[in-house]
Amino acid sequence: MELDEITGIVIDESIRIHKELGPGLMESVYEVVLARALERRGLRVQRQKTVEFEYDGMLFQEGLRIDLLVEDCVVVELKSVEKLAPVHAKQTLTYIRLMNLQVGLLINFGGATLKEGLKRIVNQLSPQQSSVLRVNREGRS
Template sequence: MSKKPEIDEITGQVVDAAIKLHTRLGPGLLESVYELVLAPELERRSLMVERQKAVSFEFEGLRFDDAFRVDLLVEGCVVVELKSVEVLARVHSKQILTYLRLMDLPVGLLINFGAATMKEGLQRVVNNYRPSQFASTRLPISGRQPVNDKRSGS
Protein backbone atom coordinates (compact mmCIF):
# COMPACT_ATOMS: atom_id res chain seq x y z
CA MET A 1 0.00 0.00 0.00
CA SER A 2 1.45 3.38 -0.96
CA LYS A 3 1.81 6.15 1.59
CA LYS A 4 -0.40 9.22 1.14
CA PRO A 5 1.72 12.26 0.25
CA GLU A 6 2.15 15.03 2.83
CA ILE A 7 0.41 18.36 2.25
CA ASP A 8 3.65 20.24 1.48
CA GLU A 9 4.56 17.55 -1.04
CA ILE A 10 1.12 17.81 -2.66
CA THR A 11 1.17 21.61 -2.86
CA GLY A 12 4.71 21.47 -4.23
CA GLN A 13 3.59 19.15 -7.03
CA VAL A 14 0.60 21.38 -7.83
CA VAL A 15 2.79 24.50 -7.96
CA ASP A 16 5.37 22.75 -10.14
CA ALA A 17 2.65 21.58 -12.54
CA ALA A 18 1.10 25.06 -12.64
CA ILE A 19 4.46 26.63 -13.48
CA LYS A 20 4.92 24.08 -16.26
CA LEU A 21 1.49 24.90 -17.72
CA HIS A 22 1.97 28.66 -17.42
CA THR A 23 5.36 28.42 -19.12
CA ARG A 24 4.12 26.25 -21.98
CA LEU A 25 0.62 27.66 -22.53
CA GLY A 26 1.19 31.23 -21.41
CA PRO A 27 -1.27 33.52 -19.65
CA GLY A 28 -4.70 34.57 -20.85
CA LEU A 29 -6.59 31.39 -21.75
CA LEU A 30 -9.91 30.64 -20.11
CA GLU A 31 -9.79 29.22 -16.59
CA SER A 32 -11.51 26.07 -17.86
CA VAL A 33 -8.62 25.35 -20.26
CA TYR A 34 -6.06 25.44 -17.45
CA GLU A 35 -8.27 23.16 -15.34
CA LEU A 36 -8.66 20.76 -18.26
CA VAL A 37 -4.88 20.50 -18.68
CA LEU A 38 -3.80 20.74 -15.01
CA ALA A 39 -5.94 17.84 -13.73
CA PRO A 40 -4.36 15.12 -15.93
CA GLU A 41 -0.90 16.61 -15.32
CA LEU A 42 -1.43 16.10 -11.59
CA GLU A 43 -2.79 12.59 -12.17
CA ARG A 44 0.38 11.77 -14.14
CA ARG A 45 2.23 12.72 -10.96
CA SER A 46 0.23 10.02 -9.11
CA LEU A 47 -2.05 12.48 -7.34
CA MET A 48 -5.78 11.84 -6.95
CA VAL A 49 -7.69 14.78 -8.46
CA GLU A 50 -11.40 15.58 -8.38
CA ARG A 51 -12.55 18.26 -10.84
CA GLN A 52 -15.47 20.59 -10.08
CA LYS A 53 -15.97 18.85 -6.75
CA ALA A 54 -19.48 19.58 -5.45
CA VAL A 55 -19.43 20.43 -1.76
CA SER A 56 -22.30 20.34 0.71
CA PHE A 57 -22.38 21.85 4.18
CA GLU A 58 -24.66 22.35 7.15
CA PHE A 59 -25.62 25.62 8.78
CA GLU A 60 -27.93 25.95 11.78
CA GLY A 61 -29.36 22.49 11.25
CA LEU A 62 -30.01 22.92 7.53
CA ARG A 63 -28.11 20.94 4.92
CA PHE A 64 -27.15 22.63 1.67
CA ASP A 65 -26.33 20.00 -0.94
CA ASP A 66 -23.96 20.92 -3.75
CA ALA A 67 -23.77 24.46 -2.36
CA PHE A 68 -20.55 25.26 -4.19
CA ARG A 69 -17.87 23.64 -6.32
CA VAL A 70 -14.13 23.77 -5.97
CA ASP A 71 -12.13 23.70 -9.19
CA LEU A 72 -9.83 20.90 -8.04
CA LEU A 73 -9.59 18.85 -4.87
CA VAL A 74 -6.21 17.13 -4.75
CA GLU A 75 -5.70 14.03 -2.58
CA GLY A 76 -8.88 14.95 -0.71
CA CYS A 77 -7.05 17.60 1.29
CA VAL A 78 -5.84 20.50 -0.90
CA VAL A 79 -8.32 22.85 -2.56
CA VAL A 80 -7.05 24.40 -5.80
CA GLU A 81 -8.95 27.40 -7.14
CA LEU A 82 -7.99 28.54 -10.60
CA LYS A 83 -8.38 32.02 -12.01
CA SER A 84 -7.42 33.68 -15.27
CA VAL A 85 -7.66 37.38 -14.49
CA GLU A 86 -5.26 40.28 -14.82
CA VAL A 87 -5.05 40.83 -11.05
CA LEU A 88 -6.42 38.76 -8.18
CA ALA A 89 -8.93 40.58 -5.98
CA ARG A 90 -9.11 40.14 -2.21
CA VAL A 91 -12.42 38.37 -2.64
CA HIS A 92 -10.61 35.51 -4.41
CA SER A 93 -8.48 34.65 -1.36
CA LYS A 94 -11.51 35.11 0.91
CA GLN A 95 -13.46 32.70 -1.30
CA ILE A 96 -10.88 29.92 -0.98
CA LEU A 97 -10.50 30.52 2.77
CA THR A 98 -14.27 30.15 3.17
CA TYR A 99 -14.15 26.91 1.16
CA LEU A 100 -11.37 25.61 3.41
CA ARG A 101 -13.31 26.47 6.55
CA LEU A 102 -16.56 24.92 5.35
CA MET A 103 -14.73 21.78 4.24
CA ASP A 104 -12.51 21.74 7.36
CA LEU A 105 -9.35 21.47 5.26
CA PRO A 106 -5.94 22.91 6.12
CA VAL A 107 -4.63 24.50 2.94
CA GLY A 108 -5.53 25.66 -0.51
CA LEU A 109 -3.83 27.15 -3.54
CA LEU A 110 -5.16 30.10 -5.48
CA ILE A 111 -3.56 30.02 -8.92
CA ASN A 112 -4.01 32.89 -11.36
CA PHE A 113 -2.96 31.90 -14.86
CA GLY A 114 -3.71 35.43 -16.06
CA ALA A 115 -0.66 36.85 -14.27
CA ALA A 116 2.50 37.64 -16.22
CA THR A 117 4.49 35.20 -14.04
CA MET A 118 3.37 32.34 -11.84
CA LYS A 119 5.18 33.99 -8.90
CA GLU A 120 2.71 36.88 -9.18
CA GLY A 121 -0.24 34.56 -9.67
CA LEU A 122 0.17 32.12 -6.82
CA GLN A 123 -1.19 32.32 -3.29
CA ARG A 124 -1.09 29.63 -0.64
CA VAL A 125 -4.05 30.04 1.71
CA VAL A 126 -3.92 28.44 5.17
CA ASN A 127 -6.98 27.71 7.27
CA ASN A 128 -5.89 28.55 10.81
CA TYR A 129 -9.40 27.88 12.11
CA ARG A 130 -10.05 24.15 12.17
CA PRO A 131 -13.13 23.27 14.28
CA SER A 132 -12.29 19.56 14.38
CA GLN A 133 -9.12 20.37 16.33
CA PHE A 134 -11.26 21.37 19.30
CA ALA A 135 -13.55 19.44 21.61
CA SER A 136 -16.64 17.75 20.27
CA THR A 137 -18.57 21.02 20.10
CA ARG A 138 -18.20 22.78 16.80
CA LEU A 139 -18.01 26.55 16.77
CA PRO A 140 -20.44 28.55 14.64
CA ILE A 141 -19.47 28.93 10.99
CA SER A 142 -18.55 32.57 11.59
CA GLY A 143 -15.69 31.36 13.78
CA ARG A 144 -16.89 33.42 16.71
CA GLN A 145 -17.65 31.87 20.03
CA PRO A 146 -20.95 32.78 21.67
CA VAL A 147 -20.61 35.79 23.95
CA ASN A 148 -22.17 35.68 27.40
CA ASP A 149 -24.45 38.65 27.99
CA LYS A 150 -23.06 40.30 31.12
CA ARG A 151 -26.07 42.64 31.34
CA SER A 152 -28.31 39.82 32.54
CA GLY A 153 -27.14 40.42 36.12
CA SER A 154 -25.60 37.00 36.67
Template structure:
Protein backbone atom coordinates in the same frame (compact mmCIF):
# COMPACT_ATOMS: atom_id res chain seq x y z
CA UNK B 1 -6.23 13.70 10.10
CA UNK B 2 -4.10 15.45 7.48
CA UNK B 3 -0.47 14.37 7.15
CA UNK B 4 1.18 17.80 6.84
CA UNK B 5 4.35 16.41 5.26
CA UNK B 6 2.25 14.75 2.56
CA UNK B 7 0.25 17.95 2.11
CA UNK B 8 3.45 19.96 1.55
CA UNK B 9 4.71 17.33 -0.92
CA UNK B 10 1.42 17.54 -2.86
CA UNK B 11 1.57 21.34 -2.76
CA UNK B 12 5.08 21.31 -4.26
CA UNK B 13 3.92 19.03 -7.09
CA UNK B 14 0.89 21.25 -7.80
CA UNK B 15 3.02 24.41 -7.87
CA UNK B 16 5.56 22.72 -10.16
CA UNK B 17 2.85 21.57 -12.57
CA UNK B 18 1.20 25.00 -12.51
CA UNK B 19 4.54 26.66 -13.20
CA UNK B 20 5.25 24.43 -16.20
CA UNK B 21 1.75 24.86 -17.57
CA UNK B 22 1.99 28.64 -17.30
CA UNK B 23 5.52 28.74 -18.70
CA UNK B 24 4.61 26.59 -21.70
CA UNK B 25 1.20 28.10 -22.56
CA UNK B 26 1.28 31.51 -20.93
CA UNK B 27 -1.70 33.57 -19.82
CA UNK B 28 -4.85 34.02 -21.85
CA UNK B 29 -6.65 30.68 -21.87
CA UNK B 30 -10.02 30.18 -20.24
CA UNK B 31 -10.02 28.90 -16.66
CA UNK B 32 -11.63 25.67 -17.85
CA UNK B 33 -8.69 24.96 -20.17
CA UNK B 34 -6.19 25.42 -17.34
CA UNK B 35 -8.38 23.24 -15.11
CA UNK B 36 -8.42 20.34 -17.59
CA UNK B 37 -4.73 20.65 -18.44
CA UNK B 38 -3.61 20.94 -14.82
CA UNK B 39 -5.73 17.92 -13.93
CA UNK B 40 -3.94 15.90 -16.61
CA UNK B 41 -0.50 16.99 -15.41
CA UNK B 42 -1.28 16.16 -11.81
CA UNK B 43 -2.69 12.75 -12.73
CA UNK B 44 0.48 12.00 -14.71
CA UNK B 45 2.38 12.72 -11.49
CA UNK B 46 0.30 10.07 -9.73
CA UNK B 47 -2.11 12.32 -7.84
CA UNK B 48 -5.84 11.75 -7.46
CA UNK B 49 -7.68 14.85 -8.70
CA UNK B 50 -11.38 15.65 -8.78
CA UNK B 51 -12.81 18.55 -10.78
CA UNK B 52 -15.73 20.81 -9.85
CA UNK B 53 -16.32 19.12 -6.52
CA UNK B 54 -19.67 20.08 -5.00
CA UNK B 55 -19.47 20.51 -1.26
CA UNK B 56 -22.55 20.56 0.95
CA UNK B 57 -22.96 22.65 4.08
CA UNK B 58 -25.13 21.90 7.07
CA UNK B 59 -26.08 24.85 9.23
CA UNK B 60 -28.69 24.95 11.96
CA UNK B 61 -30.39 21.83 10.63
CA UNK B 62 -30.54 23.06 7.04
CA UNK B 63 -28.47 21.33 4.35
CA UNK B 64 -27.38 23.05 1.15
CA UNK B 65 -26.20 20.22 -1.09
CA UNK B 66 -24.47 22.38 -3.67
CA UNK B 67 -23.29 25.29 -1.53
CA UNK B 68 -20.08 25.74 -3.52
CA UNK B 69 -17.79 24.02 -5.99
CA UNK B 70 -14.07 23.61 -5.70
CA UNK B 71 -12.30 23.88 -9.07
CA UNK B 72 -9.87 21.07 -8.23
CA UNK B 73 -9.47 18.93 -5.13
CA UNK B 74 -6.13 17.13 -5.02
CA UNK B 75 -5.81 13.97 -2.93
CA UNK B 76 -8.97 15.02 -1.06
CA UNK B 77 -6.87 17.46 0.97
CA UNK B 78 -5.75 20.38 -1.19
CA UNK B 79 -8.38 22.58 -2.84
CA UNK B 80 -7.31 24.70 -5.80
CA UNK B 81 -9.16 27.81 -6.88
CA UNK B 82 -8.14 28.60 -10.46
CA UNK B 83 -8.40 31.99 -12.13
CA UNK B 84 -7.37 33.44 -15.46
CA UNK B 85 -7.58 37.18 -15.00
CA UNK B 86 -5.28 40.20 -14.98
CA UNK B 87 -5.92 40.79 -11.29
CA UNK B 88 -7.28 38.63 -8.52
CA UNK B 89 -9.74 40.32 -6.20
CA UNK B 90 -9.23 39.97 -2.43
CA UNK B 91 -12.61 38.21 -2.34
CA UNK B 92 -11.09 35.20 -4.13
CA UNK B 93 -8.71 34.45 -1.23
CA UNK B 94 -11.56 34.98 1.24
CA UNK B 95 -13.72 32.59 -0.78
CA UNK B 96 -10.99 29.94 -0.64
CA UNK B 97 -10.54 30.49 3.10
CA UNK B 98 -14.28 29.89 3.56
CA UNK B 99 -13.97 26.62 1.61
CA UNK B 100 -11.08 25.57 3.85
CA UNK B 101 -13.04 26.35 7.00
CA UNK B 102 -16.18 24.58 5.82
CA UNK B 103 -14.17 21.49 4.84
CA UNK B 104 -11.83 21.55 7.85
CA UNK B 105 -8.76 21.69 5.62
CA UNK B 106 -5.56 23.52 6.52
CA UNK B 107 -4.32 24.79 3.15
CA UNK B 108 -5.52 25.78 -0.30
CA UNK B 109 -3.96 27.38 -3.36
CA UNK B 110 -5.28 30.28 -5.38
CA UNK B 111 -3.67 29.98 -8.82
CA UNK B 112 -4.14 32.82 -11.30
CA UNK B 113 -2.92 31.86 -14.75
CA UNK B 114 -3.67 35.36 -16.06
CA UNK B 115 -0.61 36.96 -14.44
CA UNK B 116 2.71 37.45 -16.23
CA UNK B 117 4.32 34.67 -14.19
CA UNK B 118 3.00 31.87 -12.00
CA UNK B 119 4.92 33.36 -9.07
CA UNK B 120 2.79 36.53 -9.37
CA UNK B 121 -0.38 34.49 -9.66
CA UNK B 122 0.14 32.03 -6.81
CA UNK B 123 -1.23 32.51 -3.30
CA UNK B 124 -1.24 30.06 -0.41
CA UNK B 125 -4.29 30.42 1.77
CA UNK B 126 -3.98 28.96 5.27
CA UNK B 127 -6.84 28.05 7.57
CA UNK B 128 -5.74 28.49 11.16
CA UNK B 129 -9.18 27.72 12.54
CA UNK B 130 -9.54 24.19 13.94
CA UNK B 131 -13.32 24.12 14.47
CA UNK B 132 -15.94 22.48 12.27
CA UNK B 133 -18.40 24.89 10.67
CA UNK B 134 -20.18 22.12 8.70
CA UNK B 135 -21.97 20.51 11.62
CA UNK B 136 -23.11 23.62 13.44
Protein backbone atom coordinates in the same frame (compact mmCIF):
# COMPACT_ATOMS: atom_id res chain seq x y z
CA MET C 1 2.26 12.19 0.91
CA GLU C 2 2.61 15.35 3.02
CA LEU C 3 0.85 18.65 2.36
CA ASP C 4 4.08 20.42 1.34
CA GLU C 5 4.88 17.70 -1.18
CA ILE C 6 1.38 17.81 -2.68
CA THR C 7 1.29 21.60 -2.90
CA GLY C 8 4.83 21.61 -4.30
CA ILE C 9 3.77 19.32 -7.15
CA VAL C 10 0.69 21.47 -7.86
CA ILE C 11 2.83 24.62 -7.94
CA ASP C 12 5.53 23.03 -10.12
CA GLU C 13 2.98 21.82 -12.66
CA SER C 14 1.14 25.16 -12.62
CA ILE C 15 4.36 27.04 -13.38
CA ARG C 16 5.22 24.63 -16.18
CA ILE C 17 1.75 24.93 -17.72
CA HIS C 18 1.81 28.74 -17.49
CA LYS C 19 5.23 28.86 -19.17
CA GLU C 20 4.09 26.56 -21.97
CA LEU C 21 0.56 27.89 -22.59
CA GLY C 22 0.88 31.46 -21.35
CA PRO C 23 -1.91 33.62 -19.95
CA GLY C 24 -5.25 34.42 -21.51
CA LEU C 25 -6.99 31.07 -21.88
CA MET C 26 -10.26 30.25 -20.18
CA GLU C 27 -10.05 28.98 -16.61
CA SER C 28 -11.62 25.68 -17.69
CA VAL C 29 -8.68 24.98 -20.03
CA TYR C 30 -6.14 25.40 -17.23
CA GLU C 31 -8.30 23.23 -14.98
CA VAL C 32 -8.34 20.30 -17.40
CA VAL C 33 -4.64 20.58 -18.23
CA LEU C 34 -3.56 20.92 -14.59
CA ALA C 35 -5.76 18.01 -13.46
CA ARG C 36 -4.25 15.77 -16.12
CA ALA C 37 -0.69 16.84 -15.24
CA LEU C 38 -1.30 16.10 -11.56
CA GLU C 39 -2.79 12.70 -12.34
CA ARG C 40 0.28 11.90 -14.44
CA ARG C 41 2.36 12.71 -11.37
CA GLY C 42 0.37 10.10 -9.42
CA LEU C 43 -2.02 12.37 -7.53
CA ARG C 44 -5.75 11.78 -7.14
CA VAL C 45 -7.66 14.76 -8.50
CA GLN C 46 -11.38 15.56 -8.48
CA ARG C 47 -12.60 18.31 -10.81
CA GLN C 48 -15.61 20.52 -10.10
CA LYS C 49 -16.32 18.71 -6.85
CA THR C 50 -19.65 19.68 -5.35
CA VAL C 51 -19.47 20.16 -1.59
CA GLU C 52 -22.42 20.16 0.72
CA PHE C 53 -22.49 21.98 4.03
CA GLU C 54 -24.94 22.85 6.77
CA TYR C 55 -25.59 26.30 8.16
CA ASP C 56 -28.21 27.35 10.71
CA GLY C 57 -30.11 24.10 10.30
CA MET C 58 -30.20 24.36 6.50
CA LEU C 59 -28.45 21.83 4.28
CA PHE C 60 -26.87 23.15 1.10
CA GLN C 61 -26.26 20.12 -1.08
CA GLU C 62 -24.63 22.11 -3.85
CA GLY C 63 -23.46 25.06 -1.79
CA LEU C 64 -20.09 25.31 -3.44
CA ARG C 65 -18.05 23.76 -6.20
CA ILE C 66 -14.29 23.23 -5.91
CA ASP C 67 -12.23 23.62 -9.10
CA LEU C 68 -9.79 20.88 -8.03
CA LEU C 69 -9.53 18.76 -4.92
CA VAL C 70 -6.15 17.04 -4.77
CA GLU C 71 -5.58 13.94 -2.64
CA ASP C 72 -8.76 14.81 -0.68
CA CYS C 73 -6.77 17.40 1.28
CA VAL C 74 -5.80 20.38 -0.92
CA VAL C 75 -8.32 22.72 -2.52
CA VAL C 76 -7.06 24.34 -5.73
CA GLU C 77 -9.02 27.40 -6.80
CA LEU C 78 -8.14 28.54 -10.31
CA LYS C 79 -8.53 31.97 -11.87
CA SER C 80 -7.67 33.45 -15.25
CA VAL C 81 -7.91 37.17 -14.56
CA GLU C 82 -5.55 40.11 -15.02
CA LYS C 83 -5.08 40.52 -11.25
CA LEU C 84 -6.36 38.69 -8.20
CA ALA C 85 -8.80 40.56 -5.97
CA PRO C 86 -8.80 40.18 -2.15
CA VAL C 87 -12.13 38.34 -2.38
CA HIS C 88 -10.47 35.48 -4.27
CA ALA C 89 -8.29 34.57 -1.26
CA LYS C 90 -11.26 34.94 1.08
CA GLN C 91 -13.31 32.63 -1.16
CA THR C 92 -10.58 29.98 -1.00
CA LEU C 93 -10.35 30.32 2.78
CA THR C 94 -14.13 29.91 3.07
CA TYR C 95 -13.94 26.72 0.98
CA ILE C 96 -11.24 25.12 3.13
CA ARG C 97 -12.98 26.17 6.34
CA LEU C 98 -16.32 24.68 5.24
CA MET C 99 -14.55 21.48 4.17
CA ASN C 100 -12.52 21.41 7.40
CA LEU C 101 -9.26 21.23 5.44
CA GLN C 102 -5.95 22.91 6.22
CA VAL C 103 -4.62 24.13 2.86
CA GLY C 104 -5.87 25.71 -0.31
CA LEU C 105 -3.98 27.05 -3.30
CA LEU C 106 -5.23 30.04 -5.24
CA ILE C 107 -3.64 30.07 -8.69
CA ASN C 108 -4.17 32.81 -11.27
CA PHE C 109 -3.11 31.91 -14.79
CA GLY C 110 -4.07 35.35 -16.13
CA GLY C 111 -0.94 37.31 -15.23
CA ALA C 112 2.26 37.76 -17.20
CA THR C 113 4.02 35.44 -14.73
CA LEU C 114 2.58 33.00 -12.26
CA LYS C 115 4.62 34.28 -9.30
CA GLU C 116 2.21 37.08 -8.36
CA GLY C 117 -0.75 34.80 -8.99
CA LEU C 118 0.13 32.09 -6.46
CA LYS C 119 -1.24 32.13 -2.93
CA ARG C 120 -1.21 29.41 -0.34
CA ILE C 121 -4.17 29.81 2.00
CA VAL C 122 -4.03 28.07 5.37
CA ASN C 123 -6.68 27.21 7.91
CA GLN C 124 -5.46 26.48 11.42
CA LEU C 125 -2.06 25.04 10.48
CA SER C 126 0.45 24.76 13.29
CA PRO C 127 3.76 26.62 12.76
CA GLN C 128 5.60 23.31 12.22
CA GLN C 129 3.22 22.32 9.42
CA SER C 130 3.54 25.64 7.61
CA SER C 131 7.27 26.25 8.00
CA VAL C 132 8.42 25.18 4.54
CA LEU C 133 6.10 27.24 2.37
CA ARG C 134 7.17 28.04 -1.17
CA VAL C 135 4.61 30.77 -1.86
CA ASN C 136 3.11 33.65 0.06
CA ARG C 137 0.77 32.88 2.92
CA GLU C 138 -2.67 34.10 3.85
CA GLY C 139 -3.85 33.22 7.34
CA ARG C 140 -7.17 33.33 9.03
CA SER C 141 -8.97 36.65 8.88
